[in-house]
Amino acid sequence: MVFETPRLRVVPWRDDHAETAHAAYSQPDFVKFLGNPTPHPDLAYTQQWVRRAADRNGFWAAESKATGELVGAALLQPLPGGDGEYEVGWHVFPAHQHQGYATEIGRSAVAHGFANGRNEVYAVVKPENIASLAVARAIGMHSLGRTDRYYETTTELFVIRRNG
Numbered sequence: 458m459v460f461e462t463p464r465l466r467v468v469p470w471r472d473d474h475a476e477t478a479h480a481a482y483s484q485p486d487f488v489k490f491l492g493n494p495t496p497h498p499d500l501a502y503t504q505q506w507v508r509r510a511a512d513r514n515g516f517w518a519a520e521s522k523a524t525g526e527l528v529g530a531a532l533l534q535p536l537p538g539g540d541g542e543y544e545v546g547w548h549v550f551p552a553h554q555h556q557g558y559a560t561e562i563g564r565s566a567v568a569h570g571f572a573n574g575r576n577e578v579y580a581v582v583k584p585e586n587i588a589s590l591a592v593a594r595a596i597g598m599h600s601l602g603r604t605d606r607y608y609e610t611t612t613e614l615f616v617i618r619r620n621g
């Protein structure tokens with residue numbers, strides 16, 4: 458396990474996650490605000506994607522502690538195009554949304570970053586992604602305004618600092 462939240466465990470991706478992941482990442486509405494907004498075309502694609510994700514540090518699967526079910530994903534990685542600053546991210550699959558899981562993932566991923574030497578953690582959110590803006594605010598992140606610096610698009614940049 459990489460870290461846990463009250464109701465989830467955050468773990469490296471495994472092959473048996475592919476089917477559930479595919480059901481979410483193949484939906485245009487689910488991926489439209491992600492760094493890569495192209496839906497996964499078929500299960501074979503997601504199987505490869507899961508293997509690559511398993512080899513990549515900083516992007517993990519989030520499973521229910523109660524049922525073992527895959528409910529989403531957590532991200533904590535150097536911000537692409539940045540100067541070494543870290544970004545946090547959260548994905549919660551449609552069947553599990555509106556239950557506070559993204560807020561748990563965000564809070565615990567930030568705590569994991571602080572515990573591993575980060576003094577500040579950023580999030581970049583597309584301004585149309587109302588749900589994700591709410592998550593960033595709910596976990597105590599502060600908006601630094603909009604920027605065109607990351608992911609070749611306009612995003613709202615948030616930060617949370619270890620010492621407030």
Ligand SMILES: CC(C)(COP(=O)(O)OP(=O)(O)OC[C@H]1O[C@@H](n2cnc3c(N)ncnc32)[C@H](O)[C@@H]1OP(=O)(O)O)[C@@H](O)C(=O)NCCC(=O)NCCS
Nearest residue numbers: 490547548549554555556557558559560588589591592595
């Ligand atoms: C964004 C996402 C992670 C939210 O997951 P979630 O588990 O439903 O979020 P939570 O239940 O923790 O809700 C957190 C806040 O967002 C709000 N929220 C959640 N979904 C919302 C929606 N569709 N519209 C408006 N607000 C929403 C909740 O009301 C809550 O706000 P509050 O703290 O003020 O009450 C989920 O919709 C998702 O994975 N979307 C697709 C992937 C994505 O866009 N990821 C983020 C990339 S930056």
